Amino acid sequence: xxxxxxxxxxxxxxxxxxxxxxxxxxxxxxxxxxxxxxxxxxxxxxxxxxxxxxxxxxxxxxxxxxxxxxxxxxxxxxxxxxxxxxxxxxxxxxxxxxxxxxxxxxxxxxxxxxxxxxxxxxxxxxxxxxxxxxxxxxxxxxxxxxxxxxxxxxxxxxxxxxxxxxxxxxxxxxxxxxxxxxxxxxxxxxxxxxxxxxxxxxxxxxxxxxxxxxxxxxxxxxxxxxxxxx
Amino acid sequence: xxxxxxxxxxxxxxxxxxxxxxxxxxxxxxxxxxxxxxxxxxxxxxxxxxxxxxxxxxxxxxxxxxxxxxxxxxxxxxxxxxxxxxxxxxxxxxxxxxxxxxxxxxxxxxxxxxxxxxxxxxxxxxxxxxxxxxxxxxxxxxxxxxxxxxxxxxxxxxxxxxxxxxxxxxxxxxxxxxxxxxxxxxxxxxxxxxxxxxxxxxxxxxxxxxxxxxxxxxxxxxx
Numbered sequence: 001x002x003x004x005x006x007x008x009x010x011x012x013x014x015x016x017x018x019x020x021x022x023x024x025x026x027x028x029x030x031x032x033x034x035x036x037x038x039x040x041x042x043x044x045x046x047x048x049x050x051x052x053x054x055x056x057x058x059x060x061x062x063x064x065x066x067x068x069x070x071x072x073x074x075x076x077x078x079x080x081x082x083x084x085x086x087x088x089x090x091x092x093x094x095x096x097x098x099x100x101x102x103x104x105x106x107x108x109x110x111x112x113x114x115x116x117x118x119x120x121x122x123x124x125x126x127x128x129x130x131x132x133x134x135x136x137x138x139x140x141x142x143x144x145x146x147x148x149x150x151x152x153x154x155x156x157x158x159x160x161x162x163x164x165x166x167x168x169x170x171x172x173x174x175x176x177x178x179x180x181x182x183x184x185x186x187x188x189x190x191x192x193x194x195x196x197x198x199x200x201x202x203x204x205x206x207x208x209x210x211x212x213x214x215x216x217x218x219x220x221x222x223x224x225x226x227x228x229x230x
Numbered sequence: 231x232x233x234x235x236x237x238x239x240x241x242x243x244x245x246x247x248x249x250x251x252x253x254x255x256x257x258x259x260x261x262x263x264x265x266x267x268x269x270x271x272x273x274x275x276x277x278x279x280x281x282x283x284x285x286x287x288x289x290x291x292x293x294x295x296x297x298x299x300x301x302x303x304x305x306x307x308x309x310x311x312x313x314x315x316x317x318x319x320x321x322x323x324x325x326x327x328x329x330x331x332x333x334x335x336x337x338x339x340x341x342x343x344x345x346x347x348x349x350x351x352x353x354x355x356x357x358x359x360x361x362x363x364x365x366x367x368x369x370x371x372x373x374x375x376x377x378x379x380x381x382x383x384x385x386x387x388x389x390x391x392x393x394x395x396x397x398x399x400x401x402x403x404x405x406x407x408x409x410x411x412x413x414x415x416x417x418x419x420x421x422x423x424x425x426x427x428x429x430x431x432x433x434x435x436x437x438x439x440x441x442x443x444x445x446x447x448x449x450x451x452x453x
Contacts, residue, residue: 057310059452081316091307091314095247096240107236108315132247148311 008033008068008156008185009054015062016049022209023049026063029204029214033068033155036186038200038217040193042229045206047189048088051158054187055085067156081109084154086162086178090145094134098125098144101133102151109152119147124173138165146174150182157184161191193225233317237325242332244302251295252336259291259341263348274351277420281412284345288338288365289372289398289405295333296376297393299326300384313451323377323447331373338365350416357415360424364411367432371404374439381450407431 009031016024024046031037039047052058053065056076065072067079085091092101102116120126123143133141142165149157162178163171176182180199190196197203197217205213205220205228212228213220245251266275266283275283303309312322342361346354354361375397383392411428414421 055310055314057313077316080314083314085310085314087310089307089310091311093240093244093302093306093308095244100240100243104236104240105311105315108233108312108317110232110316 007031007066008035009037009187010066011063012065013063014050014053014060014065016046016053016058016209017061018049024053024206025208025210027204027206027209027211028063029202029211031185031187031202033185034183035201036180036188036199037202037204038193038196039187039189039204039206040196040225040228041206046209047206048160050204050206051085051087051160051187051189054156055083055087055158056080057085079156081152082154083156083158084149084152084184085158085160086145086149087158087160090133090141091148092133092141092144095132097130097132098136098147099129101144102147105148105151111152115151119151119177122173122177123147124170139167139170142166143170143174146177150177155184157182157186159186159188161189163190163195193229197225231321231324233315233321234324234328237312237322238328241325241329245329245333251298252333255291255294255333255337256340258294259287259337260344260348262287262290263341263345267348270349275349277417278409278413280345280350280416281409283349284342284412284416285368285405285409287345288334288341288368289401291337291341292330292334292372292376293394293397295330295337296372296380296397297383297390299330299377299380304384309451319448319451320444322451323381323443326380327373327377327443330376331369334369334372335366338369352418356422357420360415360422361412364408364415364424364429364432367429367436368404368408370436371401371432371439374436374443375400375404378443378447378450381447385450404432404435407435 007030011027011029014024014027039050041047049058053060054067056072056079059073068082070078099116099120102120106113106116120129123146125140125143128136128140133144157178159178166174188196188199200217203213203215203217203220204211207228213224379393379397382396383389386392407428411424414425
């Protein structure tokens with residue numbers, strides 16, 4: 001990551017409400033291309049909402065959001081296809097097999113069919129690729145969800161608890177796809193702040209929707225981190 | 231178009247695998263015909279009464295399909311996956327309307343012969359091409375309006391209520407045109423060709439609603 005790298009993500013005074021409740025209040029941060037942003041905060045702090053705004057699935061209600069220089073939501077169409085979302089839901093049809101799901105996503109993203117086999121192999125799911133998703137364990141579904149998220153080789157990965165339900169071996173398996181080695185700009189949320197901090201170049205700490213810290217991980221004091229989850 | 235085909239293939243595959251929609255629609259239609267058969271207590275019905283019974287039954291059976299059209303998208307993240315893809319959003323309208331049209335056609339393959347057997351009391355033979363033509367135009371109306379209404383309803387908590395409450399009033403013109411078109415062809419020794427006026431009304435209704443749906447569908451998928 002060079003200091004001169006263009007920002008992959010720019011937030012300026014981002015505001016988002018759900019009804020009467022303000023979920024994100026004036027959040028600002030810049031993330032250079034290729035860097036990893038860890039978004040920290042306890043449940044309900046606004047982490048998942050932020051990810052959904054970056055994924056163009058939710059509209060910002062105030063402030064400015066730019067991804068790869070494109071303003072959201074107006075230019076959302078220009079960044080869809082350049083980002084991959086791995087959220088709480090796997091975005092897979094339960095009654096289709098893993099392979100059928102990935103073939104469907106490949107068609108939506110105009111990705112060549114051979115890429116489906118490539119990602120199935122990468123997440124170690126070739127042998128169970130013909131099983132309906134509803135028959136798979138949570139860990140296997142999460143591996144398929146990783147395959148789905150990286151199928152179209154996204155430049156920006158939005159990862160909400162990406163290693164949930166994965167055992168250590170499966171975690172190692174998906175590391176080249178969603179880890180630093182992927183080369184993508186990454187936004188990670190995690191219930192485990194230590195592991196997220198270990199991966200981060202930039203940290204955004206949210207408390208009740210407000211950014212209480214944004215900057216390098218080294219600048220976040222241990223007491224502040226403890227206070228964040230209190 | 232490739233995106234619409236991909237969504238349609240996925241929907242048909244899901245329906246073939248789960249059999250959640252078409253069998254329920256067909257069962258509803260046949261049960262309704264049985265109720266009419268015993269309720270009307272007549273050896274057979276014909277003309278405008280037969281047309282009304284057939285049209286209303288197919289419409290209500292179609293509502294079952296309309297209510298379920300976007301359920302998998304809502305419950306299994308299909309909407310999010312689609313919105314994340316760099317595709318024209320009207321592809322979803324085309325695919326869902328095509329899927330619903332196919333479900334309705336499959337329903338009619340089962341329900342129309344059952345209607346002939348249980349209520350008409352005679353062979354559908356000569357007027358069958360006219361019936362097929364009128365029902366095909368009616369199915370386009372149901373498919374387009376149904377897709378729009380289903381896309382609205384699935385975003386709400388009361389989706390099972392919103393479908394009929396919003397959809398049925400919008401479909402009244404199509405219901406009238408279909409019933410009026412079918413009346414003469416279901417009359418014994420009546421016309422074997424459908425009345426041109428009602429065919430034209432149905433065709434115009436289809437075109438106007440298809441254009442309206444195309445214009446507004448993108449906004450329905452927005453948050």
